[in-house]
Amino acid sequence: MDTLKSLVQPLLGAGASSSMIDGMKLVVLGGTVETARRMSSSACLLPFRASRLSSLYSTTSLQSEEDMPYDWLMLWLSRRPEWQRSREFETTTSSSSPGFYGYRESDDMLGEEEEDESESLNGKRRTRVVFQPTQDTTHTIFYRGHWLRVRRSRKSNGYEQLTISVIARNNSILKQLVLQAKKEYEAEAVHRIQIYFADSYGSWRWTDSRHKRPLSSIVLNPGVKEMLISDTKDFLKSEKWYADRGIPFRRGYLLYGVPGSGKSSLIHAIAGELMLDIYVVSLSSSWINDSTLTTLMGRVPSRCIVLLEDLDAAFTRSTNRQEKSKKEKEKEKKKDNDSDDETTTTATTHRSRRHRSLKADNLSDVNTLTLSGLLNALDGVAASEGRLLFATTNHLERLDPALCRPGRMDVWIEFKNASKWQAKALFRNFFPSADADAAADDAEALEIPPPPSPTSSTFSTLFSDAFSGLSSASGSQSPSLSSTSISRQGSVRGPSTPVKTEGEQYLPPTMEEHLAACAQARKPLSAARLEQLATDFAEAIPDEEFSVAALQGYLLKNKSRPETAASEAAAWVISERQLREKLRKEREARKLEEEKEVRPNTPSLLACTPLTLL
Numbered sequence: 001m002d003t004l005k006s007l008v009q010p011l012l013g014a015g016a017s018s019s020m021i022d023g024m025k026l027v028v029l030g031g032t033v034e035t036a037r038r039m040s041s042s043a044c045l046l047p048f049r050a051s052r053l054s055s056l057y058s059t060t061s062l063q064s065e066e067d068m069p070y071d072w073l074m075l076w077l078s079r080r081p082e083w084q085r086s087r088e089f090e091t092t093t094s095s096s097s098p099g100f101y102g103y104r105e106s107d108d109m110l111g112e113e114e115e116d117e118s119e120s121l122n123g124k125r126r127t128r129v130v131f132q133p134t135q136d137t138t139h140t141i142f143y144r145g146h147w148l149r150v151r152r153s154r155k156s157n158g159y160e161q162l163t164i165s166v167i168a169r170n171n172s173i174l175k176q177l178v179l180q181a182k183k184e185y186e187a188e189a190v191h192r193i194q195i196y197f198a199d200s201y202g203s204w205r206w207t208d209s210r211h212k213r214p215l216s217s218i219v220l221n222p223g224v225k226e227m228l229i230s231d232t233k234d235f236l237k238s239e240k241w242y243a244d245r246g247i248p249f250r251r252g253y254l255l256y257g258v259p260g261s262g263k264s265s266l267i268h269a270i271a272g273e274l275m276l277d278i279y280v281v282s283l284s285s286s287w288i289n290d291s292t293l294t295t296l297m298g299r300v301p302s303r304c305i306v307l308l309e310d311l312d313a314a315f316t317r318s319t320n321r322q323e324k325s326k327k328e329k330e331k332e333k334k335k336d337n338d339s340d341d342e343t344t345t346t347a348t349t350h351r352s353r354r355h356r357s358l359k360a361d362n363l364s365d366v367n368t369l370t371l372s373g374l375l376n377a378l379d380g381v382a383a384s385e386g387r388l389l390f391a392t393t394n395h396l397e398r399l400d401p402a403l404c405r406p407g408r409m410d411v412w413i414e415f416k417n418a419s420k421w422q423a424k425a426l427f428r429n430f431f432p433s434a435d436a437d438a439a440a441d442d443a444e445a446l447e448i449p450p451p452p453s454p455t456s457s458t459f460s461t462l463f464s465d466a467f468s469g470l471s472s473a474s475g476s477q478s479p480s481l482s483s484t485s486i487s488r489q490g491s492v493r494g495p496s497t498p499v500k501t502e503g504e505q506y507l508p509p510t511m512e513e514h515l516a517a518c519a520q521a522r523k524p525l526s527a528a529r530l531e532q533l534a535t536d537f538a539e540a541i542p543d544e545e546f547s548v549a550a551l552q553g554y555l556l557k558n559k560s561r562p563e564t565a566a567s568e569a570a571a572w573v574i575s576e577r578q579l580r581e582k583l584r585k586e587r588e589a590r591k592l593e594e595e596k597e598v599r600p601n602t603p604s605l606l607a608c609t610p611l612t613l614l
C-alpha cells in the first residue's frame with residue numbers, strides 16, 4: 001500500500017487530501033488488474049492467430065461419412081454452450097409433422113435444442129433447432145484447460161471436414177476429447193436414434209437425434225410387429241449366409257397404405273429396437289438426380305435403416321418427366337388438338353395451359369431422377385450392403401412393378417384405417433390404468449383377429465428363397481391388418497357413461513364439463529373400468545373408417561378424460577362424417593368452377609340431349 005501511495009502522491013501533488021489519494025489508488029489498482037487480465041488472455045489466444053506457431057498445434061481432421069468420430073464430435077459440439085453465446089453458429093431445423101417425428105411430444109429437450117413453442121401451440125408444425133459450428137469459420141472452445149480451435153468446412157468431394165486443433169505438448173487432449181464424444185454418443189444411442197438427411201452434395205448430414213419410440217406404442221394388429229422384428233433381426237445376423245450364396249446382403253420393406261396409419265412411426269420404433277440410425281432421403285427433393293442418389297446409396301453405413309419416404313411422389317414425377325408413355329403423349333396431343341378445334345377457347349384457357357406446361361418443364365429442369373437411376377441406386381454395384389431399406393407410399397398402384405419386386409422390396413405390409421381392435425388397443429395405450437398388471441391380463445383375454453387367408457392381399461410377404469423357412473412360419477402367424485372385429489362379448493356400457501344418440505351433434509365439452517371431467521380423471525380408474533371404456537370406445541368407432549392418427553387426435557382432445565372420450569366417440573364419428581361430406585361438396589364445387597373456367601362455352605350435357613319430336 002505504501003508503494004502504491006508513493007506512486008500516486010506525485011500525481012496528485014503535495015496538497016492532495018487522503019480521500020483523493022485513496023480514490024486514485026483504486027483507479028491504479030483496477031487498471032493494473034484489467035491490463036494483466038487482457039495480457040494473459042491475448043497470450044493465450046495469440047498463438048492461434050500466429051501461423052508461424054502452427055507447429056505447436058496438435059490437429060485432428062475428421063470427415064463426414066468416412067469417420068465415426070466425425071459424428072461423435074458433431075453431436076458433442078452441438079451440445080456445447082458456446083453455440084448459445086457465439087455470434088456465428090449454424091442452425092439446422094427439423095420439422096416434426098405428426099409422423100416420423102410424431103413421437104416428439106414426449107421428447108426431452110436437449111440443452112442446445114430449442115423448440116418453437118408458440119408455433120406448436122397454434123397447431124402448426126413444430127420446429128426443433130439444432131446449433132452447430134458454422135462452416136468455414138474458426139471457432140474457439142475452452143475444453144479441460146485448453147483452447148481448442150474448431151473449423152468445419154466442405155471439401156470438393158462433397159464430404160464435410162471437421163478440423164480441431166489445440167496447442168499442447170502432445171495429442172492426449174484431442175484423444176480425450178474424441179473418447180468423451182464417443183462415450184456421450186454411445187450413451188445416447190441407448191435411448192436415442194440418430195437421424196441423417198441426404199443433402200444436395202450427395203452427403204448424409206447428421207440432423208437430429210430422437211428418443212426411441214417403444215414398439216409397444218405402435219398399435220398394429222397382432223403379429224405384424226413381431227414378424228417385422230424377427231425378420232429384420234434374422235437378416236442382420238445372416239451376413240455370412242448371404243455371402244456364401246452370393247446373394248447381395250440387402251433387404252427391402254415396403255410399407256404402403258392410407259396416411260396416418262403408422263408407417264413412419266413403425267420404422268422409427270424398429271430403428272430404436274434394433275439400435276440402428278436412420279438415413280432419410282426424400283426422392284421428391286428438387287435436387288435429386290441419378291448420380292446423387294447413387295452416391296448417397298453407396299455412402300450409407302453397413303448397419304442402418306435407409307428410409308425412402310413417399311416413394312410414389314418422386315416416382316410419379318420422374319415418369320411424368322422422362323418416361324412418359326407413348327399412350328399418354330398421344331392422349332395429351334389429342335387433347336391439345338381437340339381444344340385447338342374449339343372456336344370458343346379463350347385467352348384464359350391458353351394461359352392456364354401454358355402455365356401448366358411451364359410448370360412441368362420446370363420440374364424436368366430441376367429433378368432428373370429416372371426409374372432406371374433409382375433401381376440402379378438401390379441395388380447397383382455401388383449400392384452398399386447390410387442396410388435395411390424401408391420405403392413408404394400411400395399409392396402402391398402408382399409404383400412400377402420393377403421397383404417392388406423381391407430383392408428390392410422383399411416384404412410388403414399394407415396399412416389400413418384403424419380396425420376396432422386397433423381402436424381398443426389405442427384407447428388402452430392412451431390412458432394409464434390403476435392396475436397395469438390387471439390390464440395386461442385382460443388384454444391377453446382379447447380375442448385375436450384370425451390370420452389372413454393365403455389369398456389375403458393385406459399382408460403379402462414376398463420372401464426370397466433365402467427366407468422361405470421364415471416365410472412359411474410368418475405366413476401362418478401373421479395376422480391380417482384388415483382384421484375383423486374384436487369380440488363384443490361382455491361389452492357392457494357403464495351406467496355413468498352418457499351416450500349421445502345417433503344424429504346428435506358432437507360438441508366439445510363446456511368449461512364445467514371439462515373441470516368435472518378433470519377432477520374425475522385425477523382419481524385412478526381401475527383396470528376393469530378402463531377395459532370397459534376401451535370396449536365402449538371401440539364399439540363406437542366404425543371398422544376401418546378412420547385412421548389411427550385421426551383417433552389419436554380425438555383422444556388427445558380428451559387426454560385427461562377417458563370417460564368422456566369413450567362416451568362421446570359416437571358423436572365424434574357423426575361430426576367427422578358431416579365434416580367430410582361438407583369438404584367433399586366443397587371440393588366438388590371447386591372442381592366444377594375450375595372446369596367452367598377452362599371450358600366456359602362448352603354446351604352442357606342437357607343441351608346435347610336430342611329433342612324428341614312429337
Ligand SMILES: Nc1ncnc2c1ncn2[C@@H]1O[C@H](COP(=O)(O)OP(=O)(O)OP(=O)(O)O)[C@@H](O)[C@H]1O
Pocket residue numbers: 098099100102103217218219220257258259260261262263264265266392393394415548549550552
Ligand atoms: N398404428 C399406429 N400406432 C400408434 N400410433 C399411430 C399409428 N398410426 C398412426 N399413429 C400416430 O399418428 C401419427 C401419424 O402416424 P405416421 O406418420 O406414422 O403415419 P404414416 O402412415 O406414416 O402417415 P403418412 O403416410 O401420411 O406419412 C403419429 O403421431 C402416430 O403416433
